[in-house]
Amino acid sequence: MAAGTSGTPVGVTVRIQAQDFDIAGEIEALTGGRTDIGAVVSFTGLCRDEGGRLSALELEHYPGMAERAIRAIAEKAVTRFELCGITAIHRHGAIPPGGNIVLVVAAAPHRQAAFDGASFLMDYLKTDAPFWKKEHLKVGGAGEWVSAKDADDEAKAKWAEALRQSGQ
Template identity: 65%
Template sequence: MSITVRIQPDDFDPAAEVAQLTEGRPEIGAVVTFTGLCRDEEGRLAALELEHYPGMAEAEILRIAEEAGTRWPLEGITVIHRHGKLAPGANIVLVITTSSHRTAAFEAAEFLMDYLKTRAPFWKKEWLADGTSGEWVEARDHDDTAAERWQTA
């Protein structure tokens, strides 16, 4: 199984990443992608700033990607997470999972996103349209609830 983890300030092209992961791989029967975008539901956000610990964040995401590979029969995983100031509508995260069959690819993608939302070492701060900085974004209870379903004894 191939695993790619990148944390970068630059944007990414989901279609190009899928092509890179699947090219010449006839054993792949399912590709699931999730692209998370910077949203601004209330029209007050100028940017979302994402910070991380270089090295530690990549290692943690690689660890959880490897765990996904032990839970499901996957052929490949790509996780790309951006950092820096991102405007509303910008890509933030890309998760791609591939498998011979769709169920494994869907479940693994959900597992990875639930982890990224709740446990990955990223911090988010809002920058408001009025030029002021807002609050650090706290984890949401529903994200924690979603992640709890993957706990193993």
């Protein structure tokens, strides 16, 4: 673990798992007993079903590589935003509509750093972590593989430009 600005160890937790996660428990694991944290931002991505046709979203990943990619992004976020800690959990397997897919929790001395750290991690995770999504439909079985969205690339590009301008 690296040390934060207060000298307290910085926690970086990255997990990829099939089972659901406990949001409150993950926040407590990151922040419990810490007095250097002034803000916590959490983001939970859910399986969306527009139109009521989805039975599940299947998420596949490249084991080992996905964890390394997310950890590298998380460590950049800790350094860039001077976070006290960050947690990233991404599920794989078949996830029903309304089910949790991803959790990001960023802790920092101040709110803007926590917001920026969580947003930075999500924007890079959406483009750089090796995950593939396939829709399974209620009628007709397997649907299409889900393509990456231009908006995700644009969000990442904004961070890349900000990092370039700051010399990081």
